[in-house]
Amino acid sequence: MFKKKDSNKNEKNKKTSAEDKENCDKQLEELQERFLRVNADFQNYKNRIEQESLKWISGAQENVLIDFLSIVDDFDRAFAECEKHGIEKGDQIWLDGFKMISDSLYKLLEKYGVGEIEQSKEFNPEIHEAIAHIDSADHKSNELVDVTQKGFKRKDKVIRPSKVVVAK
Numbered sequence: 376m377f378k379k380k381d382s383n384k385n386e387k388n389k390k391t392s393a394e395d396k397e398n399c400d401k402q403l404e405e406l407q408e409r410f411l412r413v414n415a416d417f418q419n420y421k422n423r424i425e426q427e428s429l430k431w432i433s434g435a436q437e438n439v440l441i442d443f444l445s446i447v448d449d450f451d452r453a454f455a456e457c458e459k460h461g462i463e464k465g466d467q468i469w470l471d472g473f474k475m476i477s478d479s480l481y482k483l484l485e486k487y488g489v490g491e492i493e494q495s496k497e498f499n500p501e502i503h504e505a506i507a508h509i510d511s512a513d514h515k516s517n518e519l520v521d522v523t524q525k526g527f528k529r530k531d532k533v534i535r536p537s538k539v540v541v542a543k
Contacts, residue, residue: 437534440489443480444527444535450477451525484527492526492537494519502526504536514542 450473462470484490492502498517503526511520519539526537 436487437529440484440487440529441534443484447477447480447484448524450480488530489527489534490529492528492533494522494537498539498541502528502533502536503539503541505541506538507540508543509540511542516542518542 453473454470454477457470496518498505498519503519506523509520511518514520518541520542521540522537523540524535524538526533527535
């Protein structure tokens with residue numbers, strides 16, 4: 376009789392052990408799935424943060440570069456005035472120095488992927504900002520008459536549209 380109780384106990388222990396093992400296996404499987412999901416979520420989070428950081432850095436650079444464009448405009452206007460009115464011999468040295476500074480600014484912009492927008496003959500609202508419409512016998516309707524301020528792109532994104540006068 377003593378042996379029967381022991382064997383009943385052993386059978387119960389075996390069933391309990393089998394159930395415990397099954398429960399442990401289920402729990403392990405659930406934890407592994409949870410770990411994989413959490414790890415995937417973390418990787419997605421990490422990638423999103425990296426992309427947002429790059430976007431933020433690029434935006435900050437763009438803002439600084441846009442500020443430089445007004446300085447470039449000032450140099451261009453000054454050189455245009457010098458060509459209109461001519462310069463004296465003594466002033467040529469100064470002008471050459473300013474041209475070197477202007478060239479350095481253009482190189483800096485180029486280093487950061489900023490370039491002038493190439494002007495077409497037709498008005499394009501994606502790259503132009505019309506500041507005036509005038510009647511012109513020499514131009515067709517919707518054709519550019521004058522570019523009053525150069526536009527610039529940075530890596531195929533317009534950071535400052537060209538300001539233009541358009542024919543009616």
